Amino acid sequence: MFSWHSNLSNRTIALTILICVFILYFSYSFNSCLISSINKTFKKIPIRNYLSPVVTTEPPEIKILGSIVRIVPLTYNYSEIDGSPKYRFLRQQGLRPSRHLPDALVIGVKKSGTRALLEFIRLHPDVRAAGCEVHFFDRHYAKGLHWYRRHMPYTIEGQITMEKSPSYFVTKEVPQRIHHMNPGTKLLVVVRDPVTRAISDYTQATSKKADMKKFEELAFINGSYEVVDTSWGPVKIGVYARHLERWLQYFPLSQLLFISGERLIVDPAFEIGRVQDFLGLKRVVTEKHFYFNSTKGFPCLFKSEARSTPHCLGKTKGRNHPYIDPAAIDRLREFYRPFNNKFYQMTGINFSWL
Structure with a gap:
């Protein structure tokens, strides 16, 4: 009787570990693919940041399954400036203008x-x-x-x-x-x-x-x-x-x-x-x-x-x-x-x- 319960417990633990490993692998793969997709999108699509130079709010953040990706522009589209090209965006933690x-x-x-x-x-x-x-x-x-x-x-x-x-x-x-x-x-x-x-x-x-x-x-x-x-x-x-x-x-x-x-x-x-x-x-x-x-x-x-x-x-x-x-x-x-x-x-x- 004790042996049967012991075997069941071991199988449950093994199954639980397997499920956890699968979830961690899926989470890692999903985050990697999504971040890669974001990077490719920023390279292909011209994006504007309408943050005024007098605004001191933090750059926008995207939260993906617990991981924070901060999107920081190379430059801002200042309201008083006319004549600037569109720039690429950088994904770097802590980069602040x-x-x-x-x-x-x-x-x-x-x-x-x-x-x-x-x-x-x-x-x-x-x-x-x-x-x-x-x-x-x-x-x-x-x-x-x-x-x-x-x-x-x-x-x-x-x-x-x-x-x-x-x-x-x-x-x-x-x-x-x-x-x-x-x-x-x-x-x-x-x-x-x-x-x-x-x-x-x-x-x-x-x-x-x-x-x-x-x-x-x-x-x-x-x-x-x-x-x-x-x-x-x-x-x-x-x-x-x-x-x-x-x-x-x-x-x-x-x-x-x-x-x-x-x-x-x-x-x-x-x-x-x-x-x-x-x-x-x-x-x-x-x-x-x-x-x-x-x-x-x-x-x-x-x-x-x-x-x-x-x-x-x-x-x-x-x-x-x-x-x-x-x-x-x-x-x-x-x-x-x-x-x-x-x-x-x-x-x-x-x-x-x-």
Whole structure:
């Protein structure tokens, strides 16, 4: 009798162990297949994460039979950013985006193509940029670096943080302040024919103030083309050599990249290729990302993360310039010539307008 019960107990234990082993094997196989399927899906299907940069909630988690798989995006679709591609998602435990001070800055020059440059370079999956001009180093420096960091986008390891404020290039205090933040900061400068740049600057101003004086009255003193008014902002900004001298007191020339505003418009892929090399990035943004809008006279983007359809920069780009007396233009070119030559000597770059 005892033997019969003993045999039954042994069979029950053996059967129980067999069932447990089967359940564990099934659970392991199911989890492995499902996780593999998730990975394959993320590689094939473009997925957006609509998490705002100001939201601090944890990345989404998927719980599968007791195992937690955390899905963390390589990047976020910031509401203020337009022009970013769709990125793959990573499945990594504990990977969390954070804000960092910028590694690179677009410091100028106003009305030379800085916005286009930033729109184009942030197509790169390893570039994250602040969505607006923060103006920390020229207007908000007293608020401190913690304030500045809060205006930066979320990034993960391996991504570059960028910010653009074109007035940095011409503000005296800015080079020292940036050097104090990080002497290794990379600096990008978009330059353009200073005469055309001044007219573009004036054109933008007249769009906001219709009763402005004529360009010729503002660019010259006493109504004569003999004396250029170097205190007038649109003229003063174009004296690139003088501004660059201040930057070279704090940064070596190797940390500055000078981009042709003219070539950025006619051949954006070439200039963006140089930018990617300068930032140490793989050349991901190429000519396939652009098309030319003959009506606006500007390159446009085929698509971005925010928009899946072709689109151009804002309506303010490509404004028609007012008529300017050719004699005034010739005089301004004469005025800028020695400064342009010095700028060439300092940079070693022969721009088309030199």
